[in-house]
Amino acid sequence: xxxxxxxxxxxxxxxxxxxxxxxxxxxxxxxxxxxxxxxxxxxxxxxxxxxxxxxxxxxxxxxxxxxxxxxxxxxxxxxxxxxxxxxxxxxxxxxxxxxxxxxxxxxxxxxxxxxxxxxxxxxxxxxxxxxxxxxxxxxxxxxxxxxxxxxxxxxxxxxxxxxxxxxxxxxxxxxxxxxxxxxxxxxxxxxxxxxxxxxxxxxxxxxxxxxxxxxxxxxxxxxxxxxxx
Amino acid sequence: xxxxxxxxxxxxxxxxxxxxxxxxxxxxxxxxxxxxxxxxxxxxxxxxxxxxxxxxxxxxxxxxxxxxxxxxxxxxxxxxxxxxxxxxxxxxxxxxxxxxxxxxxxxxxxxxxxxxxxxxxxxxxxxxxxxxxxxxxxxxxxxxxxxxxxxxxxxxxxxxxxxxxxxxxxxxxxxxxxxxxxxxxxxxxxxxxxxxxxxxxxxxxxxxxxxxxxxxxxxxxxxxxxxxx
Amino acid sequence: xxxxxxxxxxxxxxxxxxxxxxxxxxxxxxxxxxxxxxxxxxxxxxxxxxxxxxxxxxxxxxxxxxxxxxxxxxxxxxxxxxxxxxxxxxxxxxxxxxxxxxxxxxxxxxxxxxxxxxxxxxxxxxxxxxxxxxxxxxxxxxxxxxxxxxxxxxxxxxxxxxxxxxxxxxxxxxxxxxxxxxxxxxxxxxxxxxxxxxxxxxxxxxxxxxxxxxxxxx
Amino acid sequence: xxxxxxxxxxxxxxxxxxxxxxxxxxxxxxxxxxxxxxxxxxxxxxxxxxxxxxxxxxxxxxxxxxxxxxxxxxxxxxxxxxxxxxxxxxxxxxxxxxxxxxxxxxxxxxxxxxxxxxxxxxxxxxxxxxxxxxxxxxxxxxxxxxxxxxxxxxxxxxxxxxxxxxxxxxxxxxxxxxxxxxxxxxxxxxxxxxxxxxxxxxxxxxxxxxxxxxxxxx
Numbered sequence: 076x077x078x079x080x081x082x083x084x085x086x087x088x089x090x091x092x093x094x095x096x097x098x099x100x101x102x103x104x105x106x107x108x109x110x111x112x113x114x115x116x117x118x119x120x121x122x123x124x125x126x127x128x129x130x131x132x133x134x135x136x137x138x139x140x141x142x143x144x145x146x147x148x149x150x151x152x153x154x155x156x157x158x159x160x161x162x163x164x165x166x167x168x169x170x171x172x173x174x175x176x177x178x179x180x181x182x183x184x185x186x187x188x189x190x191x192x193x194x195x196x197x198x199x200x201x202x203x204x205x206x207x208x209x210x211x212x213x214x215x216x217x218x219x220x221x222x223x224x225x226x227x228x229x230x231x232x233x234x235x236x237x238x239x240x241x242x243x244x245x246x247x248x249x250x251x252x253x254x255x256x257x258x259x260x261x262x263x264x265x266x267x268x269x270x271x272x273x274x275x276x277x278x279x280x281x282x283x284x285x286x287x288x289x290x291x292x293x294x295x296x297x298x299x300x301x302x303x304x
Numbered sequence: 305x306x307x308x309x310x311x312x313x314x315x316x317x318x319x320x321x322x323x324x325x326x327x328x329x330x331x332x333x334x335x336x337x338x339x340x341x342x343x344x345x346x347x348x349x350x351x352x353x354x355x356x357x358x359x360x361x362x363x364x365x366x367x368x369x370x371x372x373x374x375x376x377x378x379x380x381x382x383x384x385x386x387x388x389x390x391x392x393x394x395x396x397x398x399x400x401x402x403x404x405x406x407x408x409x410x411x412x413x414x415x416x417x418x419x420x421x422x423x424x425x426x427x428x429x430x431x432x433x434x435x436x437x438x439x440x441x442x443x444x445x446x447x448x449x450x451x452x453x454x455x456x457x458x459x460x461x462x463x464x465x466x467x468x469x470x471x472x473x474x475x476x477x478x479x480x481x482x483x484x485x486x487x488x489x490x491x492x493x494x495x496x497x498x499x500x501x502x503x504x505x506x507x508x509x510x511x512x513x514x515x516x517x518x519x520x521x522x523x524x525x526x527x528x529x530x531x532x533x
Numbered sequence: 534x535x536x537x538x539x540x541x542x543x544x545x546x547x548x549x550x551x552x553x554x555x556x557x558x559x560x561x562x563x564x565x566x567x568x569x570x571x572x573x574x575x576x577x578x579x580x581x582x583x584x585x586x587x588x589x590x591x592x593x594x595x596x597x598x599x600x601x602x603x604x605x606x607x608x609x610x611x612x613x614x615x616x617x618x619x620x621x622x623x624x625x626x627x628x629x630x631x632x633x634x635x636x637x638x639x640x641x642x643x644x645x646x647x648x649x650x651x652x653x654x655x656x657x658x659x660x661x662x663x664x665x666x667x668x669x670x671x672x673x674x675x676x677x678x679x680x681x682x683x684x685x686x687x688x689x690x691x692x693x694x695x696x697x698x699x700x701x702x703x704x705x706x707x708x709x710x711x712x713x714x715x716x717x718x719x720x721x722x723x724x725x726x727x728x729x730x731x732x733x734x735x736x737x738x739x740x741x742x743x744x745x746x747x748x749x750x751x
Numbered sequence: 752x753x754x755x756x757x758x759x760x761x762x763x764x765x766x767x768x769x770x771x772x773x774x775x776x777x778x779x780x781x782x783x784x785x786x787x788x789x790x791x792x793x794x795x796x797x798x799x800x801x802x803x804x805x806x807x808x809x810x811x812x813x814x815x816x817x818x819x820x821x822x823x824x825x826x827x828x829x830x831x832x833x834x835x836x837x838x839x840x841x842x843x844x845x846x847x848x849x850x851x852x853x854x855x856x857x858x859x860x861x862x863x864x865x866x867x868x869x870x871x872x873x874x875x876x877x878x879x880x881x882x883x884x885x886x887x888x889x890x891x892x893x894x895x896x897x898x899x900x901x902x903x904x905x906x907x908x909x910x911x912x913x914x915x916x917x918x919x920x921x922x923x924x925x926x927x928x929x930x931x932x933x934x935x936x937x938x939x940x941x942x943x944x945x946x947x948x949x950x951x952x953x954x955x956x957x958x959x960x961x962x963x964x965x966x967x968x969x
Contacts, residue, residue, distance in 0.1 A: 077771045077793035102582040102619075103605040105598060128619075132605075153662040156605075166658055175659055178581065179623030179666030183419065186620040190412065190838070191845030191888060193441065193448035196422035199627060199666045202700040204651070212422065214452070218700075219422035223443070240795075240804075240831045244508065247616055248582045249599040254618040258842060273831035279473065280509040281833035282618070284803050286773050286795065286848050306553045306575035331800040331837075332823040334816060357837075361823075382880040385823075395876055404877055407799065408841030408884030415838040419620070420627030420670060428845060428884045431918040433869070447918075469577070469586075469613045476834055477800050478817040483836040487624060502613040510615035511836070513585050515555050515577065515630050 078239040080270050080291050084114035087264045087292045091115060091229055094147075096124040098185070098256040099137055100232035103129060103156075106249035107136040108233040108266045110294045115231070121145045126185070126227055128178065128252060130154035130162035141165055150225060152178035177205060180222055182255060188224035189258025189287075197222050230260030234283070237267040238274075241288030242281045250282065257287040264290040307468040309499050309520050313343035316493045316521045320344060320458055323376075325353040327414070327485040328366055329461035332358060332385075335478035336365040337462040337495045339523045344460070350374045355414070355456055357407065357481060359383035359391035370394050379454060381407035406434060409451055411484060417453035418487025418516075426451050459489030463512070466496040467503075470517030471510045479511065486516040493519040534728035536709045542677055544569040546635055546707050549675070550576055554632040555625075557581065557667055560604040562677050563635035579631060581663040583622050586614020603663065623663070626670030634671035636664065638678045638703075640693045643720035643740050645703040647676065648695035661698075668699035680708035680738065687738040689713065689720065710734065712749075713742075724749040752946035754927045760895055762787040764853055764925050767893070768794055772850040773843075775799065775885055778822040780895050781853040797849060799881040801840050804832020821881065841881070844888030852889035854882065856896045856921075858911045861938035861958050863921040865894065866913035879916075886917035898926035898956065905956040907931065907938065928952065930967075931960075942967040 081087040088111060091097065097115075101107030116139060125146050130153075131138025140146055142161040149171060154162050165171040176184070177199045187195050196219035200206040210221040232253040234243040243265055245253055257263040265283075270293045310316040317340060320326065326344075330336030345368060354375050359382075360367025369375055371390040378400060383391050394400040405413070406428045416424050425448035429435040439450040461482040463472040472494055474482055486492040494512075499522045537545065539562060547569035550556055555577045558564050567589065570576050578587040580602045587602060588609035596607035610616075625631055638649040647668050651659040668674050678688055689706065705723075706713045711734065712724040721743040725734065727750050735742055755763065757780060765787035768774055773795045776782050785807065788794050796805040798820045805820060806827035814825035828834075843849055856867040865886050869877040886892050896906055907924065923941075924931045929952065930942040939961040940952065945968050953960055 076791075103601065105582070105601055105605075153660040155658040155660040163658060167656070173658075175661060177661050177665040178619075178663040179627055179670070182619040182623045183421070183627075187424075189846050190842035191427060191847055192412070193425035193427065193443040193446065195416075195424050197627065198420060198422065198669050201669070202697055203665060204696045205661065205665070214422040217422065238831060240793075242831065242833055245616075246508075247597065247599040247610075248580070248584055248601055250616055250618050251583050252619050255620045258846060258848070276833075277509075278804075278828055278833040279475070280506075281835075284833050284835055284839075284843075285831070286797070286803055286843055305573075332819065334800070334819050334823075382878040384876040384878040392876060396874070402876075404879060406879050406883040407837075407881040408845055408888070411837040411841045412845075415624075418628050419624035420629055426845065427887050430887070431915055432883060433914045434879065434883070467613060469575075471613065471615055474834075476815065476817040476828075477798070477802055477819055479834055479836050480801050481837050484838045487628060487630070505615070507586075507610055507615040510617075513615050513617055513621075513625075514613070515579070515585055515625055 079241045079289060080239050084110045084266065084292055084294065085117065087111060087290050088114045088118060091118065091120060093120045094122045095229060096227040098126040098227040098230040098260050100251065100253040100256055101127060101136065102248065102251040103132050104136065106233050106251050106253055108231045109136045111231040111264060111266050112136050112140055116140055116143050116145065122147045124148045126150045126225060128152055128181065129156065130159055132156060133158045141171065146171055148172035148174065150174040150176060152176055152181050175205060184222055184225040185255045185259045188226035189255060192224060194221050194223050225259065227260045228262065230256040230263040232256055232263065232265050234265050234267045236269050236271050236276060237265055237291040238271055238276055240273060241285030241291055242276050243267065243283040243288060244276055244280060245282055254283050257283045262289045263287055266292050266294045269293060308470045308518060309468050313339045313495065313521055313523065314346065316340060316519050317343045317347060320347065320349060322349045323351045324458060325456040327355040327456040327459040327489050329480065329482040329485055330356060330365065331477065331480040332361050333365065335462050335480050335482055337460045338365045340460040340493060340495050341365050341369055345369055345372050345374065351376045353377045355379045355454060357381055357410065358385060359388055361385060362387045370400065375400055377401035377403065379403040379405060381405055381410050404434060413451055413454040414484045414488045417455035418484060421453060423450050423452050454488065456489045457491065459485040459492040461485055461492065461494050463494050463496045465498050465500050465505060466494055466520040467500055467505055469502060470514030470520055471505050472512040472517060473505055473509060474511055483512050486512045491518045492516055495521050495523045498522060535726050537726060539565060542707055542709060546675060546677055550633060552576065555579060555630065557631055557634040557671065559634065559636040559667065561637045563637060564604060566635055579625060581622055583617050583619060584610060584614060586611040623666050626666045629670065629672060631671040633673045633675060634667040635675045635677055636667060638676045638688065639695045640688050640690050641676050641703050641706055641715060642690055642693050643715055644717060645701045645715045646693050647698040647703050648693040649698050651696045653696045664698050668702045673704050674702045676703050676706045678706065678708055680710045687740065689738050689740055691740050719743060721745060722748060753944045755944060757783060760925055760927060764893060764895055768851060770794065773797060773848065775849055775852040775889065777852065777854040777885065779855045781855060782822060784853055797843060799840055801835050801837060802828060802832060804829040841884050844884045847888065847890060849889040851891045851893060852885040853893045853895055854885060856894045856906065857913045858906050858908050859894050859921050859924055859933060860908055860911050861933055862935060863919045863933045864911050865916040865921050866911040867916050869914045871914045882916050886920045891922050892920045894921050894924045896924065896926055898928045905958065907956050907958055909958050937961060939963055940966060
C-alpha cells in the first residue's frame with residue numbers, strides 16, 4: 076500500500092540539505108506553507124536557493140527563512156514590498172543574491188521544467204533590462220526572449236486537502252504556484268489542512284494528480300484564514 | 305448582460321468560412337463534438353484545416369467531415385486506425401494533406417499557442433523522421449527539436465456543463481484536448497450537455513475559465529454514453 | 534485649468550471599458566477603476582494571482598487571507614467567477630486573451646514604450662511582478678498617470694529614460710490633464726481638461742503632439 | 752527450447768514493476784501486463800488520454816464511451832484515480848514523472864534505439880500517437896516483443912532499419928526467448944528460456960551479445 080502521508084512537518088523536510096534548491100508556493104502569504112518552512116528553519120540547513128513569487132512578507136514563511144540567514148539566492152518576481160524588510164536588509168548587506176524574473180516568465184519556466192521542455196521563446200521582457208544578454212528571436216513578426224526551465228530539488232506547497240496517493244485540491248487564490256511547482260521539483264511536499272481517505276476527492280476536481288506529489292503532511296489550520304491585522 | 309449561449313449548433317458555427325483552421329476536440333470519439341461538426345458539414349464550407357488527435361473514426365464527427373470532402377489538411381498524431389477508412393481513402397487519393405505530429409508535441413504546441421509562446425524546444429521526436437529538417441539544439445546534455453505553436457481560427461469542443469459566461473467542466477476522458485484547444489483558438493465554441501445558471505459551477509472546479517470560450521450551445525445527450533456496438 | 538481628480542480619472546477609464554471585456558487592473562491607481570464600472574455591465578476582472586470575476590472588497594470582518602488580489606488586498610469573487618493556477622493566469626495575458634489592462638507608469642513614450650517597474654536608481658531594489666507580462670500581453674494597454682511629476686516634468690516623453698517594461702505596448706494614456714493616444718505614429722491628444730490649451734499642453738510636455746480633429750473636453 | 756507465451760511475457764514484465772511505480776502500458780501486447788500486476792500492490796497506471804489510476808475493463812454493460820484508454824477500449828478508474836487534460840498528461844511523460852513505460856516494437860537496437868511507429872513502406876499511412884513522447888519521456892522504457900519476426904529475422908538489431916521512434920531510450924527488452932538489457936554498452940542477456948543456449952541466441956540474433964554473469968532461466 077502506498078501512503079505518502081508523513082506524520083510531521085519535521086519528518087517531511089528531513090532530507091533537505093545544505094545547498095538545496097527549494098520552490099516555495101504562495102503569492103504573498105496566501106498559499107505559503109508556513110509550517111513546512113518553520114520545520115526547514117528548525118533543521119538548520121543553509122545556502123538554499125529559494126524560488127517564490129516574493130521574497131518574504133512580515134516575519135513568517137520565506138521572510139523568517141531569510142531572517143535566519145539560510146537563503147543564498149532567491150529567484151522571484153516581486154521582492155520589494157512594504158513588509159519585505161528582512162529581504163531588503165539582507166539584499167542591501169550583500170548577503171543574498173537576487174534573480175528577478177517577470178512573474179509570467181517565472182510561471183512559464185516552472186511549467187516548462189515540469190513538462191520537460193528544454194527552453195521556451197517568450198515575448199515578456201523583450202527589450203528590457205531583464206532580457207539583457209539573453210538570446211532573442213523574431214518569430215512571425217513578434218520578438219521573443221529565450222528562457223530556460225526552472226526546476227528544483229524540492230517544492231514546499233500548501234493545499235486544502237490531500238489523500239495518501241498525493242492527489243491535491245487547493246483553496247481560492249492560495250492555489251497560485253502550487254500546481255506548477257509540484258510538477259517541477261524532484262520531491263514535492265504538500266502541507267494540507269486535511270488528509271482525506273482515498274476516494275474522498277472527486278476524480279474530476281483533483282487539481283494536482285498524485286504523480287506530482289511525494290509527501291503529504293496534515294497541518295490543522297482553520298479552513299478560512301483570518302486576515303492579519 | 306453577457307450571455308455566450310447560442311440557441312443551436314447551426315447558429316454557433318455560422319461564421320466558419322472556407323479555408324478556416326478548426327481545432328476539434330476529442331480522442332477517438334470521446335469528447336468529439338459531433339453535433340457541431342454536423343452543423344459545420346451542413347454549412348457546406350470547405351478547404352478546412354483540421355487539428356484533431358485522430359483523423360476520424362467510423363462514420364461520424366471528423367470522419368464525416370472528411371467523407372464530405374471538406375478537409376484540405378489535417379494536423380494529427382494518429383490518423384490510421386481500424387476505423388479510419390474515410391481518411392485512408394482520401395489520403396491515398398491525394399485529396400488530403402497530412403501533418404503528422406507526435407501526440408505530446410501536438411498538445412504542447414497547442415498549449416504554447418494558448419499561452420502566447422513563440423516556440424518551444426521539445427525532446428520528443430529528436431532524431432526521427434518527424435523532426436527532419438527542423439532546428440535542433442543540445443541543452444544541458446539533452447537534444448531538443450524547435451517546434452512552433454499551433455493556433456486556429458476556431459475550436460469546436462465538447463464539455464459536460466457550461467454557463468453563460470463560458471465556464472466549462474468536462475466528463476472523464478472526454479476532457480482530453482478541450483481545455484488546451486479552448487485557449488488556442490480565436491473563437492472557441494463548446495457543445496455541452498447542459499447550460500447551468502451562473503453560479504451552478506463551483507469556482508474551484510471550473511476547468512476552462514470563460515475567458516477562453518466565446519460560444520456555448522446545449523446539446524441534450526445522455527450523461528453516460530453507451531459504447532457503440 | 535481643472536486637473537482631474539483620481540476619481541475622475543478612474544471614471545474616465547471606466548467609460549472606455551465595454552461590456553464583456555476581460556480586464557486586468559494594475560496595482561495602485563488603476564485598482565480604483567473598478568469602483569466606476571457600472572454594476573449592470575458584465576465586465577470580467579482578472580487578477581494575476583489566479584482569479585477571474587473579481588468582485589469588490591468584502592465587508593469588514595468577512596476578509597479571507599486566501600481570497601486576495603494582486604495587491605494582496607482582500608477581495609470577493611462574483612457569482613460565475615473561478616480560480617486557476619499561475620501558469621494559466623499568465624497564459625491569459627501572454628496569450629492575448631485579456632482585452633484591456635490598465636497600468637500605472639513612471640514614463641510613457643509617444644510611441645507607446647512603457648516604464649513602470651524600476652527607477653534604476655542606485656540602491657533601489659527592483660520588483661517587476663506581472664507588469665511586463667501584462668504590458669505586452671493584453672490586446673490593449675492603457676496607462677493611468679498624472680501627466681507631470683511633482684517636479685513638473687512630463688511623464689509623456691520622446692524616449693523613456695527609466696528602464697523599460699515593454700516596447701510599443703501602450704495605446705492610450707489617461708492623465709489628469711487629458712487623454713492621449715500613443716503608438717507608431719506618435720502621440721495624439723484626444724481630450725483636454727477644461728481651460729487647458731493645445732499650446733499649453735505642448736509647452737508642458739515638450740514632446741511632439743498631434744491633435745484629434747475634434748478634441749473633447751473632459 | 753520453450754518459447755514464452757504472451758501471458759508469460761506479460762507476467763515477466765509485471766514482476767519488474769515495483770509497488771508505487773507510475774506506469775504507462777502501450778497499446779497492444781503491453782496492455783496485457785495489467786492483468787498480471789498483483790492487486791495488493793499500489794501501482795499507478797497512466798493513460799495518455801488523461802487518466803491516472805486506470806482500473807480493469809468494466810463489466811459487460813457497464814462500458815462508458817467517455818472512460819476509455821489509449822487504445823480506445825473501455826476501462827474503469829480506481830478509487831483515488833483522477834482525470835486531466837492532454838497537456839498535463841504529456842507533461843507527465845516528457846517531464847520524467849513516469850517511472851516505466853512498456854511498448855511494443857518493430858526493432859530495437861543493441862544501444863536502445865527504438866523503432867515502433869512506422870514500417871516506412873511505400874503506401875503505408877503513418878501514425879505515431881504518443882509513442883515518441885513515451886519512449887523518451889519515461890524514466891525507463893521497456894519493450895515487449897517476440898525476438899524474431901515470423902520470417903525468423905531478429906528484431907534486436909545493431910542498427911534499426913525502420914524509422915526511429917527515439918534514440919537510446921530503451922533499457923530492457925522482454926522477449927519470448929529471454930530478457931535483454933540494452934544501452935550505451937550494448938546488449939547484455941539477463942535471462943534465457945529453458946533449453947536455449949547462449950550460442951544459439953547469438954546465431955538467431957546475429958548481434959554482439961554480452962551475458963550477465965549469472966543468467967537466470969525464465
